[in-house]
Amino acid sequence: MPSNILLITADDMGGDTPGCFGGPAEVTPALDRLAAEGMTFGRAHVAIAVCQPSRSAIMTGRWPHRNGAQGFEPIADGVPVLTRLLREAGYMSGILGKVEHLQPVEAFGWDFTRGMRELGMGRDPRAYGEAARRFMTEAAEHGRPWFLMANAHDPHRPYSGSRDELERFPAEERATYPAPSKVFGPADDVGAVPGFLPELPEVAREYREYLSSSRRCDDVAAEVLRALEESGTAGDTLVVFLSDNGIAVPFAKANCYLQSSRTPLIVRWPGVTRPGTREDTAFVSMLDLFPTFCAAAGLAEPAGLDGQGMLPLLRGEPQDGRDAVFTVFHETAAKGRYEMRSRQDARFGYIWNEWSDGARAYRAENMFGRTWPAMLADPRLAPRTRFYLHRAPEELYDLHADPHSLTDLSGDPGHREDLAAARRDLLAWMTETGDPLLGTYRAFLTERAPG
Template sequence: MEKWNILLITADDMEGTTPGAFGGHRDATPRLDRLAAEGMVFTRAHVAVAVCQPSRSAIMTGLWPHRNGAEGFEPIQDHIPVLTELLGGAGYRTAIFGKVNHLQPVPRFGWDRVVEMKQLGLGRDPRRYAEAFASFLDESADAPWFAMVNAHDPHRPFHGAADVEAMFGEAADVIPQPSRVFRADDAGPVPGYLPDLPDVRIEYAQYLSSARRCDDVVRAVLDELDAAGHADRTLVIFLSDNGMAFPFSKANCYLQSTLTPLIVRWPGVVTPASEWVGLTSMLDLFPTMCEVAGVEPGSVDGSSLVPILTGTEDTPEAATIVTVFHETAAKRRYEMRCIHARGFGYIWNGWADGSEEYVAENMLGLTWKAMQDRADSDDAVRQRVEFYRTRAVHELYDLAKDPSCLENLADDPAHKGSLRACQSALLAWMATTEDPLLGRFEATVSLPSGV
């Protein structure tokens, strides 16, 4: 039987609720919304860790960062199998387009075709993605293939931001305009975890414009897939590596930090316009792609989504999901663990000692500065700014009532039972996965004996 091709498309820093199909702006991502109508959407899918290289390393190994070695911007350990090794051994041709150095060590992946960011208009030119992908398809007519197409949008610098030229210099001239540019007055409300300030609205509009250019890349690639006649034999997966690069999102463990807009189109297998509302980990993608390709995944931390996609088994919804954080792009360590259980989100901040201050790339640009400037005259904003810098060891949120994670209930006696249940579940996970911070976590919680 002919093997399925696999096309894995990733966005860079696109929040899980940005596409229209996931409740976002109805004009932000028309091609992704069409892809969602052609496949299955996962409305509660989460990446393992909300920063790009470790998130991608987890996807390509099916293992937690502390088990594959890539907790931050480090290479995957040599003894850990990676997806392309397994697929290559099964006769697949493999290619990567953009974000090449965000999977380390690069030689381990054995890509048959490598297209760097600079060849793709700094990872933001739909035409160049289309040309490079079409060339790869021409070379792969006689073999199954796996292609990882990585858009560099909507990563900072956003379209229209003052720092585009500062970051890219003259090379910025090769970056095309998005097919739609948003303004502050037509971008819609800012996410609920951010204050509604003029500069925040401006920057959110810039972000949406960049998200639209990511959608343009998706459109260009899928058009080439159709033109080459490969669409009917190709499993298409789309997701983002983490939330958007704003305060309280990327490089954290909040709901919006790890929620990803997962879409799977599997022609003739997945029911179009279908939906899975259960908690889903992106560690599940590795065994899923292995099963589709007919290779054994080995020992991994995820479980195949094939039963959900095919509807062949009565798959129960997961009761809990864990996400983690270790290290920023600047290699600052902020150990965090999060568990979603019984409608609550619990975060343990292993770094929060009252004096250590959080600093990350999500504090660049207009939004964080606007929050700092307003803090002098707005007590609510001041409290948010101060909390973001130092946090609390324990955070607990009622995700049904407070999805933006604004009210920390960890010290509320009325929620003591929920706090203990989440802590007990996280403790069990840390023990099972041999989390090296288990002892430190145990020292900060007070649980009944035997838990």
Template sequence: MTNILLITADDMDGRIPGPFGGPTGATPNLDRLAGAGTVFRRAHVPAAVCQPSRSALMTGLWPHRNGAEGFEPIDDGIGVLNDLLKDKGYLTGILGKVKHLQPIERFGWDLQVDMQELGMGRNPAAYGRFAEAFLRQATAEGRPWFLMANSHDPHRPFHGSETERSFFSDEQRELYPAPSKVFTADEVEVPGFLPDLPEVRTEYAQYLSSVRRCDDTVGAVLDALDRSGAADETLVVYLSDHGMPLPFAKANCYLRSTLTPLILRWPGTAPAGEVNSQDLVSTLDLFPTFCAAAGIEVPAGLDGRTLIPLLRGPGLEAWRESLVSVFHETSAKNRYEMRCVQDAHYGYIWNAWADGHTHYKAENMWGLTWNAMLEMAETDSSIKDRSDFYLTRSPEELYDLTADPDCLHNLAGTPDLADVLAEKQAALATWMSETGDPLLKEYQGKLEDLPA
């Protein structure tokens, strides 16, 4: 039986670590981890918001199938990974984000440590200490183990921001250190889906500084694993629960909403230094992969498939041609139903909520970036169009992900792409039917009302 170390970030963009095309110096520990394992550059979470993403991971089921569409517990009777691991004798532990897997008692952790004891989820040394103690216990008891280490970085409040000073008290800020590297506005390159404005640069630099402290936490946990002597018998998985908490990312269905920097280091199974840039992977695939690592028969009815065939090398296994992602509800419990289907070339989004009047509002609009966009929209027509579109959307969006990975140009009404649009509509309707999506009839009705 293989030990399993699952390390997660909160809100880390899928293009941030070096092997995913990110900025130099942002993630040295993740870069080293990737060099010793396999990188999946086209991996996505099912839903780009914290609790639904994590609940899907730990149940192997879509949010509408496990009950956690927003910040609520999974339904009664839904199986969780911990059930299977405990039956195999695994010691289980969680560091951080404990309340984002509910009901908490349903997961039955042997060790659970939440944010206060971890320096508001931002103290790398605290993560290292608790990880080391957990591994010592597993060794003393002669048991395999599963540890889920969840950094609260780079979630807001970002390092050095005014929000950080107002959100955390002086005493709370003393519980965690500054990142090992702090970025400045003049050294960052703003992602292409955001306007390059001074306030955006400032906030993105603060975000990258929090990213670096998340990487410091990854390093501390990996160091504890190395000291335990169990690294060669351990599957290490790293991912983010979704994209960055800025407009057109988190709490949406865009490419940078659900893209996650997935890394697997599995001595003897995952080739070191391998980069898979072609296969569409879902974090729903991790549940059956963990089952395989633990020698557990994969339960019937899961929504993912084991990644082990892909570890033999890209292109050697027929994989999925398209991938679906969803969105249901914000942390404030506002419903903005969205569905997305994408393949190697195109991404299609259906916004069930977009009626021309309803305005979108979510956490990604807090802080400097959205306010800067609104201010600039008063004098810049392109930014006004962009911000207006973000508020109301269109019922359908279609993007050429090869030519336009930042999803700046909605092609849903382009006559030359009518066949592509129809293909994506059919693929989404099929998926909704196969998974029992409760909005299937509404979607079918919308399609019938669209002009031929």
């Protein structure tokens, strides 16, 4: 019998935010329970660390340069999508929130949709629960297996209790959703801010606002999971939770750093995963979900997928080809083009910044809010902020010694061989996937070859 599939997504939640991934206590009780009932992945990464292209990659199983959605744009004509494949197999498909972030909407053939405003600006847990309950009831009435993508709009900016929230959401919109079930204030011990950010008062304040929004995301997940339990189909349902990218702060979202693409992946699949298991060695890409969902539905994978099914890992078995992960970046929501490519393994993170020329300055949504202005105002951070604006053509980080990617080793003679190995692997990946910047990267490497 094919499994139902419930995919719950967070918007801009860091990979280490949930408690089950080492985050502060009390932020994600529902997700922590889900993790205890299923399996967590410590080295899971999205293909691209920005919303619409990340989601398009998941739903097509293809790299952005192969599905057409490199930025906030529709996928190309003729690219197979998961929901169409499932519909042909008799599945009913539904989406809650972020409907317009999979384009063109009609290509996905949704049977059931609820938009942001129908869900309290994507922030009302009760509305999500009611919509999920309605969808599951309709699927049962029609005797169809189902796929539901429940997309929380938290913890995307504006954060709960922030000045941005007051300015961007009128009072009538704020009235449509509740406060988080727990709001984190100065008296709450949430530990240090993420290690790639400086310990400044305004950064810590914004981090607490972000954690409050993350708690409301958890509230959404709790209500959707409650609807699943009430439907009586939890035992026949594959549940997956992930975030579409990292936190919307500097050096995270809309980049290619470890904290940009790492996602808090949780999978609960009755009869397949064992409760409370962890996979912290194998690298997985969210491109791997498409073939995994095909396996859950008993379907053959369509040709042209870039992902690798995760079934062996989910069963606790080893799987080849899991020693590294590649990620990309193309453009921001404002259409700023900043081409980046990355390869990460257990030791090193390597990034090629095609756009970095020493003059051009980076600008993205992750620089809104309190954190970036606070960094700019502190003269001690001038080298760090200057680097963020302009980068270097290449970056190399020793993730054992420097897990937050603070010290670029690309110019260190002691790591010349490590840099060369990363370059070779990235070049091979770009060749294999038909990356449109392959020629540019080859020319870049030729320019830097020893005389």
